[in-house]
Amino acid sequence: MLGLLFTAFKKKRSLEETVLKIQQGDNSLRNDTIESFKPFIAKTVSSVCKRYIYESDDEFSIGMIAFNEAIEKYSPEKGRSLLAFAETLVKRRVIDYLRSQSKHKEILLDLTLNDENDQSQIYIDNENSINEYEMQKESERRKEEIQLYISHLEDFGLSFEDLVENSPKHADARKGAIMIAKLLMEDDELKEILFAKKRVPVKQLEGKVEVSRKTIERNRKYIIAVAIIINGDFLYLNDYIKGAIDE
Numbered sequence: 351m352l353g354l355l356f357t358a359f360k361k362k363r364s365l366e367e368t369v370l371k372i373q374q375g376d377n378s379l380r381n382d383t384i385e386s387f388k389p390f391i392a393k394t395v396s397s398v399c400k401r402y403i404y405e406s407d408d409e410f411s412i413g414m415i416a417f418n419e420a421i422e423k424y425s426p427e428k429g430r431s432l433l434a435f436a437e438t439l440v441k442r443r444v445i446d447y448l449r450s451q452s453k454h455k456e457i458l459l460d461l462t463l464n465d466e467n468d469q470s471q472i473y474i475d476n477e478n479s480i481n482e483y484e485m486q487k488e489s490e491r492r493k494e495e496i497q498l499y500i501s502h503l504e505d506f507g508l509s510f511e512d513l514v515e516n517s518p519k520h521a522d523a524r525k526g527a528i529m530i531a532k533l534l535m536e537d538d539e540l541k542e543i544l545f546a547k548k549r550v551p552v553k554q555l556e557g558k559v560e561v562s563r564k565t566i567e568r569n570r571k572y573i574i575a576v577a578i579i580i581n582g583d584f585l586y587l588n589d590y591i592k593g594a595i596d597e
Contacts, residue, residue, distance in 0.1 A: 365433075366426050373422065384417060390433065391417050394440045399448070409444055416443035492586050499587060502578045506548050508571055516571040527569040528591055530559055531576035544577060 372380045384391075388405070395413040396403045403410050420436035503509060518524045533555070534540050543551040550570045556563050566573070579587045 365431075369421055369424055369432055373424075380418070380421065383421070384414060387417060387436075388414075390436075391440060394437050395444050398441050398444045409447065412444050412447045413440045416440040419443070495584055495586050499578065499582070499584060502582060503575065506574050506578075508574065512571050513575050516569070518569055518572060523569065524572075526561060526565070527572045528576050530555065530561070530566065530569070531573045531580060533558060534573070534577050535580045541577075541581070544574070545581070550574060 368383055391413040392403050395409050399409055416439050417436050420439045424432050424435055518527055534544055540551050540554055550573055552563055552566050555566055579591060
């Protein structure tokens with residue numbers, strides 16, 4: 351199993367390195383890469399058009415252009431693979447092309463369908479499938495982020511159950527705890543104490559905030575949980591913090 355994971359990682363890494371070289375101006379490598387992924391492009395375009403696509407078809411050319419666009423715009427920092435990004439972009443560009451052509455009734459999505467309402471439904475179905483795909487990928491990224499977050503909580507001896515039981519019940523109390531967590535992350539000395547000793551520096555905080563020691567101690571677990579989110583730059587969990595502040 352580890353061998354398979356390592357092989358998959360090397361392939362992904364190799365493709366990312368190839369894209370980087372192309373983005374730096376290696377046009378020969380660009381042509382070779384696009385050529386090698388023609389079957390992938392044809393399959394993706396065919397899934398939109400619901401018929402077999404030949405390289406001589408206009409839709410295939412649109413797919414090729416979109417795949418090249420994906421290479422240009424791809425960034426591994428966004429957390430998606432090149433092929434996942436390319437698949438979404440190719441589908442969107444082909445759908446846009448078919449929409450524009452259908453206005454002049456020059457190209458139909460399916461040669462067996464001549465009814466304009468049926469064509470519109472196919473557009474809607476394909477648009478929905480792309481949206482569902484993106485939602486699925488976003489859900490996967492959320493799960494990965496939560497798993498990473500849980501591992502950080504465990505470093506402090508905390509769990510999700512602890513947060514449920516110890517989250518402040520009132521909005522004002524939550525906002526106050528979040529402000530304390532932000533203060534912790536903005537103060538290098540306090541931040542070091544928190545992550546080195548795995549505890550909230552209550553005594554040092556007393557002179558910096560307008561709440562009592564008892565309040566800080568009561569919300570200790572919640573403060574730590576929020577501080578971890580801020581320090582880790584968690585994309586989705588940060589939305590929770592913003593939502594809690596805006597309540």
